[in-house]
Amino acid sequence: MTVPASAQSCDEIVAVAYKGSDRGSLTIRVNEVTLLRESSSGMANFVPPNLLLEGENTLSIELAARDGGAPTAAAEVFKGCRGEMPKDPGENGNVLGTVALDAPGTDSTTFTVTGLPAYxxxxxxxxxxxxxxxxxxxxxxxxxxxxxxxxxxxxxxxxxxxxxxxxxxxxxxxxxxxxxxxxxxxxxxxxxxxxxxxxxxxxxxxxxxxxxxxxxxxxxxxxxxxxxxxxxxxxxxxxxxxxxxx
Incomplete structure (x- = not known):
């Protein structure tokens, strides 16, 4: 995805791009809400975090091994344009937070969002x-x-x-x-x-x-x-x- 220099040129959204492993099970949460549960795929994809908070938010991932494998995983939350396909983690612009694991375990980070509607x-x-x-x-x-x-x-x-x-x-x-x-x-x-x-x-x-x-x-x-x-x-x-x- 190419993120425009100006947010005015697109319908801006927040998304989480991720890539897991077929040797593990990946779970992704934003603000404790489960967005992806025990995914066992090495294909890159993305999910929209639809319950964001004004100010500080938390992105977390949990990775478990399958069949004795050695999985890895990465995820990043970023601002992009609605309708445009995100790139793999590490390749998107306007990144707000990144998490990564090279072995089973957990990782989390915080990121900031402002200007939300009155949800x-x-x-x-x-x-x-x-x-x-x-x-x-x-x-x-x-x-x-x-x-x-x-x-x-x-x-x-x-x-x-x-x-x-x-x-x-x-x-x-x-x-x-x-x-x-x-x-x-x-x-x-x-x-x-x-x-x-x-x-x-x-x-x-x-x-x-x-x-x-x-x-x-x-x-x-x-x-x-x-x-x-x-x-x-x-x-x-x-x-x-x-x-x-x-």
């Missing part, structure tokens, strides 16, 4: 997770009943935040929901869930035993089924627990 979570206070898993179960049951309005009532913080970036985003999310609920799909029971504080306790990431988000649509496709996972990050609001991000 809902930025003004949230840290909280405990009392009532969170009950709220998750309520959303799962709402989806099982194909209650689209009830489903969207759970997504208010996410809808608010997405609209700040793109006024058309809420309508696109509704079209996606209409598609999902109109399909021959099954809501899978996620089993035991864990809730991990992220964003300094402002929100919680909810995952099943495999690390997947708790609302799970099993969609019928030509060769069987495909699963879509949603509702991975939650925050406590004045109206109770709501979905902050899929």
């Amino acid at each position: 809902s979570y930025l003004s949230a206070m840290p909280s405990d997770d009392a009532g969170l898993l009950e709220a998750v179960a309520g959303l799962v049951e709402t989806a099982r009943n194909k209650d689209v309005d009830g489903y969207f009532a759970h997504l208010q913080p996410m809808l608010h935040d997405f609209a700040l970036d793109d006024p058309q985003a809420p309508e696109m999310l509704r079209q996606m929901a209409d598609y999902l609920f109109g399909q021959a799909s099954e809501i899978v029971e996620p089993g035991a869930l864990t809730a991990t504080p992220v964003l300094g306790g402002r929100a919680y990431q909810v995952q099943d035993a495999e690390g997947n988000a708790p609302l799970q649509f099993a969609l019928s496709v030509d060769n069987g089924t495909e699963t879509l996972w949603q509702a991975g990050v939650w925050m406590k609001t004045a109206d109770g627990w709501k979905v902050l991000r899929h």
Whole structure:
């Protein structure tokens, strides 16, 4: 990716470019939110960190060996232009922070972001997770009943935040929901869930035993089924627990 000299010439975004190893499992987190979980690929790629904080943020990687291998990994957070393919770690411009490992272990760094829109979570206070898993179960049951309005009532913080970036985003999310609920799909029971504080306790990431988000649509496709996972990050609001991000 060639980063323009002036941010005014592109729709600027923050992204994390990374490269792992087929001899190891790479996990990437920004502000404790898991962006990539146990990836075992040597191909370079990138992920968008969609829950940034105003001011200091943390990028961390965790690398585990597979089958006695000696893996390496690197990741860098940088500013680029939306729609342009990032380069491999070490080749991008406007880098904000870099982490690297030449053996299994962990590495982290901090980086600074300013000028964020008024995202809902930025003004949230840290909280405990009392009532969170009950709220998750309520959303799962709402989806099982194909209650689209009830489903969207759970997504208010996410809808608010997405609209700040793109006024058309809420309508696109509704079209996606209409598609999902109109399909021959099954809501899978996620089993035991864990809730991990992220964003300094402002929100919680909810995952099943495999690390997947708790609302799970099993969609019928030509060769069987495909699963879509949603509702991975939650925050406590004045109206109770709501979905902050899929």
